[in-house]
Amino acid sequence: MWLPVLESRQLGDAPKRVLYWGVPVVLYRTDTGKVAALEDMCGHRGIPLSQGSVRDGKIRCNFHHFRFDENGFCVKIPEVYDVDHEFRRRCSVRSFHVREEVGLVWISVEDEPSAPFPVERDNLPNDPVVVTRTFDVGGDIRVWMDHFLDVPHCIWTHAESTYSGSPERPARLAHSSIGINHDCDYPVRRAIEMTFEIDDDSPTATYALPMRMLTIVSRLRRSLRRIRGKPNKSPRLKVRADLVTPLCQETRSRIGRTNIAMWTSINPLERGKNQFVCSIVADGHGKNFLERKILRNLMSDFIYQHLGIEDANMLAQANYVEGERFRATDFDRTIQSMRTMFTRYVEEKSHLYPKGSLIHDLHYLPESTS
Numbered sequence: 001m002w003l004p005v006l007e008s009r010q011l012g013d014a015p016k017r018v019l020y021w022g023v024p025v026v027l028y029r030t031d032t033g034k035v036a037a038l039e040d041m042c043g044h045r046g047i048p049l050s051q052g053s054v055r056d057g058k059i060r061c062n063f064h065h066f067r068f069d070e071n072g073f074c075v076k077i078p079e080v081y082d083v084d085h086e087f088r089r090r091c092s093v094r095s096f097h098v099r100e101e102v103g104l105v106w107i108s109v110e111d112e113p114s115a116p117f118p119v120e121r122d123n124l125p126n127d128p129v130v131v132t133r134t135f136d137v138g139g140d141i142r143v144w145m146d147h148f149l150d151v152p153h154c155i156w157t158h159a160e161s162t163y164s165g166s167p168e169r170p171a172r173l174a175h176s177s178i179g180i181n182h183d184c185d186y187p188v189r190r191a192i193e194m195t196f197e198i199d200d201d202s203p204t205a206t207y208a209l210p211m212r213m214l215t216i217v218s219r220l221r222r223s224l225r226r227i228r229g230k231p232n233k234s235p236r237l238k239v240r241a242d243l244v245t246p247l248c249q250e251t252r253s254r255i256g257r258t259n260i261a262m263w264t265s266i267n268p269l270e271r272g273k274n275q276f277v278c279s280i281v282a283d284g285h286g287k288n289f290l291e292r293k294i295l296r297n298l299m300s301d302f303i304y305q306h307l308g309i310e311d312a313n314m315l316a317q318a319n320y321v322e323g324e325r326f327r328a329t330d331f332d333r334t335i336q337s338m339r340t341m342f343t344r345y346v347e348e349k350s351h352l353y354p355k356g357s358l359i360h361d362l363h364y365l366p367e368s369t370s
Helices: 085-090 141-147 159-163 209-227 289-315 333-352
Strands: 003-007 016-020 023-029 035-039 053-055 058-060 074-076 095-101 104-108 128-138 172-178 188-197 236-245 248-255 258-270 273-283
Touching (some): 003 128, 003 258, 003 273, 016 104, 016 258, 023 104, 074 085, 141 289, 141 333, 159 289, 188 333, 258 289, 273 289
Antiparallel strands (some): 003 104, 016 023, 023 035, 095 104, 248 258, 258 273
């Protein structure tokens, strides 16, 4: 599956070590600027290639100066070793499929069409404003996977980040549509669609300076409308969520006149430790420099507030429940479908993942529907 493991801006001239399902991978840029991804282990003696350097578009292990190309082939060994082509072939290392999109570096154990790429480039704006963020969160990766398509928690948990309100002034779920089921395959487009209404839309969010400024401006506008005798309309927020991989959700919404697309992906680093790698893309058409800067700050603060605080405060210490302890409501059929899909994925694709990958340790039991 495709999984973003790094922000593009974090990969410079030097190799960079990342984890893919807990497996060490080295990223580096070739002489053309293209990103390559190899297992982070020299095929000679197991030295991390991320401690090496890039020479002529190849990554070199600095311990014995063995060199590897972007396909993992060992292309050069110092003459002092006096070895033949067959020895070089045996020193080759595993490569991963890699792509750069929406400001992130994505890697996968399989390529298209068997693993459709999560980002549909044709749906991106021509003049995008892109914000990326990375941060660590604790907790059981299965709990985090379940939360992606959990519809009701948006009403209370994300009242501040999504509706500029508070859990004591929740939005009303006016409409919901569930498009995911047990028989779906990744990516699941329109897995859920939701429309929220807020009866009292006077904003109270204070989680960051740009948001506090926006709150003040919004309150002033509402006051002016009341003074002029104009009614304040209750806002409606429409959200579409796609489950593009088991660990990545694409969300689309519209805030004011701006279309927003967001990719939120969680990468398991080790048991109980995970990393969010996220990107938000907004349509920047017609926006000046100051408007773009404010928009970037708002989006960056939103990502961390939404996932790193509101979700993490609840989920980092949450217990994973399954079997008879899982009390499923009608809304929870999204979670049941996700678990069934992932179980099927592991059965069909786990052999593609390296030994030691955390994907081999995840198992689900049948859920209770009572």
